[in-house]
Amino acid sequence: MTSDKTRTAVNKYPFNFGVIPEAYSGKQAAVCLIPFGYDSTSNPTAVTKRGPQAILRASRNLELFDSELGVETYKVGLATLDEVEPNVNSPLENSKVVEAVVTEVLSSGKLPVIIGGDHSLTLGAVRALRAKDTVFGVLMLDAHPDLFDEFEGTKYGHASVARRIHELGVTVTIAGLRSASREESDFINNSAITTVTAREIFKSKEAIERVISALPERIYLSIDLDVMDPGEMPAVSNPEPGGLRWYDIMDCLERVIRKKRVVGFDVVELCPIPGNPTSDCIAAKLIYRVIGLIFRDKLLT
Numbered sequence: 442m443t444s445d446k447t448r449t450a451v452n453k454y455p456f457n458f459g460v461i462p463e464a465y466s467g468k469q470a471a472v473c474l475i476p477f478g479y480d481s482t483s484n485p486t487a488v489t490k491r492g493p494q495a496i497l498r499a500s501r502n503l504e505l506f507d508s509e510l511g512v513e514t515y516k517v518g519l520a521t522l523d524e525v526e527p528n529v530n531s532p533l534e535n536s537k538v539v540e541a542v543v544t545e546v547l548s549s550g551k552l553p554v555i556i557g558g559d560h561s562l563t564l565g566a567v568r569a570l571r572a573k574d575t576v577f578g579v580l581m582l583d584a585h586p587d588l589f590d591e592f593e594g595t596k597y598g599h600a601s602v603a604r605r606i607h608e609l610g611v612t613v614t615i616a617g618l619r620s621a622s623r624e625e626s627d628f629i630n631n632s633a634i635t636t637v638t639a640r641e642i643f644k645s646k647e648a649i650e651r652v653i654s655a656l657p658e659r660i661y662l663s664i665d666l667d668v669m670d671p672g673e674m675p676a677v678s679n680p681e682p683g684g685l686r687w688y689d690i691m692d693c694l695e696r697v698i699r700k701k702r703v704v705g706f707d708v709v710e711l712c713p714i715p716g717n718p719t720s721d722c723i724a725a726k727l728i729y730r731v732i733g734l735i736f737r738d739k740l741l742t
Contacts, residue, residue, distance in 0.1 A: 458556075459500045459729065470518030471568035472732055473551040475542055477558040479527035479535055481598040482678065489559040489678060492711035493524055496556050496728070499721035500522035507733045512740040514733035520551070522533055531559045532597035532618040539565025543705070547573055552735070554728065557709030559678075560587060560599035563663045567606050568703060570661055577704060578612035578656040579603075580697060582690070584681040586615055586636065588625040594735035599710070607634060614652035616693060617640065619681040639668075639685055642693070649693045662697070662731070666724060676720030678712050687723070691730070698734045706731060 454460050458474045467496070476493035505515050507510070525542055528534040543566045546553040553569075555562055560583075567579060579601060581587070588607075592600035607613045614635040629636055635655040641648040667677040670684035685693070698702075708731075711724050733740070 448674055454501070456497065456653045458519055458725075459503050459505060459515055461505075461515050461519050461521075461694055465515050466520050468520070470520035471552060471736065472519045472554055473546045473549070473726075474519060474521045474554045474556060476522065476524040476556045477527065477539065477542075477562055478524060479529075479534040479558045479560045479562060481535070481559050481595070482593065485646070487654060488689055488712050489557060489710055490527075491713050492570060492709075492724075493556045495711060495713035495718070495721040496708075496725050497521070499718055500725040500729070501728055502722065503725055508732065510730070510733045510734055510737055512737055514729055514736065514740065516740060517732070517736045519732070527558075532595050533570050536561065536565035536568070536597060540568045542707075542713060543569035544572065547653075547705075552703075553705040554732070555707035555709070556728065557662065557707055557711070558711045560602050560663070560665050561597060562709060563602050563707055564597065564605050566707060567609065567611060567661055570705060571611060574659065574704065576657055577659040578614065578661060579606055579661045580652060580656060581613065581615045581663045581665065582617050582668040582685075583615055583663075584617060584619045584639070584667040584684060584694065585665070585679065586618060586621050586625045586626050586629060587665075588628050588634075589622065590624070603634070604628070607632065612656060614655050616649055616652050617685050639683055642685065642689060646692055649696055653697055656701060658702055659704050660697070660701045662703050664706065664708045664727065665710045665733075666708065666720070667710055669723075674720050674723060676712050677710050679710075690727070694731060698731075703731075703735050
């Protein structure tokens with residue numbers, strides 16, 4: 442029989458974003474993180490469905506004190522939902538699942554943060570927000586405009602998400618563009634969608650002000666990780682050269698969040714590379730930094 446004195450101590454860590462202590466990860470949390478591993482593409486190299494788990498694993502190595510912001514972001518409360526089971530019948534059916542989950546989060550008064558998964562997830566989140574608030578806009582940080590009317594046999598996949606959101610009557614702006622089809626370019630030229638390319642941002646940091654000024658006060662922020670340069674973020678399904686780097690992204694986000702109220706956001710399109718967790722760690726830090734920027738004033742008081 443083993444005595445109490447000889448028992449081995451067993452430490453347990455919660456499998457949530459950032460290994461947040463229970464006191465800051467329960468019902469009182471201001472933020473609800475929604476892991477949603479869904480992939481609507483037929484691209485055999487795209488494994489965005491593995492993105493959420495890779496980001497959660499990487500987040501275990503985050504420094505919870507953000508030294509650049511000077512805040513302990515987790516203290517606003519970060520609750521991580523169990524990973525949502527997607528509806529694999531179609532991107533449209535799956536968007537209804539996203540809408541239902543985000544609606545529940547909004548009804549609890551928390552900020553919804555989707556950890557994707559591919560970019561088709563954004564439509565469901567926007568629909569949930571639109572049911573509660575008709576005056577908000579969407580800022581997409583993306584290398585591609587995602588404005589195909591139809592792609593790979595569906596109107597609701599990752600390559601059409603901005604088109605479907607625009608059709609809802611929601612203001613859409615896109616920053617970081619580096620590649621677009623003829624169809625998408627023509628649509629941009631004949632629509633009210635404001636865009637800023639990565640090259641324009643490199644030439645002048647003020648370029649991002651053009652998309653900010655086109656947006657209403659409240660915004661949903663959608664970050665496709667391929668907006669970043671593949672030299673820093675290689676683990677995406679559709680990498681494009683010439684992308685934004687970490688501090689370019691930070692400058693854009695700080696400008697946006699200083700002037701707009703973010704009512705939800707997502708980080709999507711991570712395709713984890715086995716044996717190379719670099720991109721996973723960057724994605725996790727990006728999520729944590731965006732939350733920190735949103736709540737910085739509250740955390741500093």
